[in-house]
Amino acid sequence: MPAITELPKRILIVAPSWVGDAVMAQVLFKRLRECNANLVLDALSPAWCAPLFSRMPEIDSVIFNPFGHGELKIGRRYRLGAALREKHYDQAIVLPNSLKSALVPFFASIPLRTGYVGEMRRGLLNDARILQKSRYPLMVERFALLAEKKNDPLHRPLKYPSLSSSPAQRKAVMKKLGLTPEKPVAVFCPGAEYGPAKRWPSEHFAALAKMLSKEQDIWLIGSRKDRDIGEEIRTLSDDACLNLCGMTELDDAIDLIAQAAFVVSNDSGLMHVAAALNKPMVAIYGSSSPGFTPPLSEKAVMAKIELPCSPCFERICPLGHLDCMMKLMPEAVHAKIMEIVR
Numbered sequence: 001m002p003a004i005t006e007l008p009k010r011i012l013i014v015a016p017s018w019v020g021d022a023v024m025a026q027v028l029f030k031r032l033r034e035c036n037a038n039l040v041l042d043a044l045s046p047a048w049c050a051p052l053f054s055r056m057p058e059i060d061s062v063i064f065n066p067f068g069h070g071e072l073k074i075g076r077r078y079r080l081g082a083a084l085r086e087k088h089y090d091q092a093i094v095l096p097n098s099l100k101s102a103l104v105p106f107f108a109s110i111p112l113r114t115g116y117v118g119e120m121r122r123g124l125l126n127d128a129r130i131l132q133k134s135r136y137p138l139m140v141e142r143f144a145l146l147a148e149k150k151n152d153p154l155h156r157p158l159k160y161p162s163l164s165s166s167p168a169q170r171k172a173v174m175k176k177l178g179l180t181p182e183k184p185v186a187v188f189c190p191g192a193e194y195g196p197a198k199r200w201p202s203e204h205f206a207a208l209a210k211m212l213s214k215e216q217d218i219w220l221i222g223s224r225k226d227r228d229i230g231e232e233i234r235t236l237s238d239d240a241c242l243n244l245c246g247m248t249e250l251d252d253a254i255d256l257i258a259q260a261a262f263v264v265s266n267d268s269g270l271m272h273v274a275a276a277l278n279k280p281m282v283a284i285y286g287s288s289s290p291g292f293t294p295p296l297s298e299k300a301v302m303a304k305i306e307l308p309c310s311p312c313f314e315r316i317c318p319l320g321h322l323d324c325m326m327k328l329m330p331e332a333v334h335a336k337i338m339e340i341v342r
Contacts, residue, residue, distance in 0.1 A: 011042070017049065027296075041058055071100075082107060092114065102125055116130070138291075188208075199229070224245075284303045304324075
């Protein structure tokens with residue numbers, strides 16, 4: 001590893017491709033700013049995550065990463081890296097663990113390239129770290145540790161993510177979508193990009209909507225892939241909720257969630273968005289675990305039932321019954337909501 005004689009002045013972050021991971025990465029950005037207030041900090045990000053970085057004051061600019069999941073396209077990566085040489089970055093911090101993610105900083109000739117060992121990329125990273133998983137079980141800890149020099153301990157306490165949403169931004173998205181809520185808003189986030197084992201059943205969301213509809217306007221927020229799930233919930237709830245899934249971009253979703261009195265969400269990217277907006281929230285866990293990627297907010301509570309088979313971290317229930325979600329009843333989640341609103 002090259003000797004570090006002074007703090008880097010310009011750092012390029014190779015950002016994660018998942019929304020939740022991108023939110024949690026802000027813990028790293030806050031620590032880097034704490035170490036060097038005059039730092040120039042840029043993010044190389046997929047287009048779908050870019051709105052998040054525009055809501056983080058620690059990030060100076062976003063450079064679009066044009067490569068989709070699994071795409072190598074080494075020639076295009078070389079050309080992107082070569083184009084970045086003129087920015088004269090002192091360091092790159094590579095957050096994904098793939099070989100592909102380390103190629104652009106290498107081609108950009110960035111002198112210090114930091115990241116964890118993974119997928120045969122030791123030759124691309126000259127500041128390769130070996131992760132001590134038992135010592136740092138949380139993903140945010142692993143991100144934040146990359147702000148420190150090699151072999152230095154993690155600086156605590158961690159500063160939680162905090163996305164911005166201005167009154168003007170919230171007003172604009174309400175006007176755009178023609179929303180005029182008459183009651184306090186509850187936001188449900190029924191999707192989970194990872195797979196169905198992380199999705200609470202539509203009938204449970206619908207039953208919960210019926211319980212809340214007298215006191216709340218209920219908005220369903222998610223991606224285009226969640227549109228059918230939202231329609232199913234709306235139908236089963238007898239129109240107790242408004243299906244906005246697929247009608248918003250990520251920046252719209254941020255501002256809609258910022259309007260909420262509280263949020264009910266699966267373990268998903270939008271769960272981390274809600275936490276970073278400091279919204280009272282019930283976070284629903286099935287196949288995954290809050291011991292790895294919890295919502296980083298003191299206003300969040302977890303809804304989860306303990307089973308011998310959970311967490312399995314599978315996309316689809318390997319036993320075929322999805323008991324970890326099916327047996328988590330709407331009444332239990334409603335009780336959690338009463339806990340947070342009080």
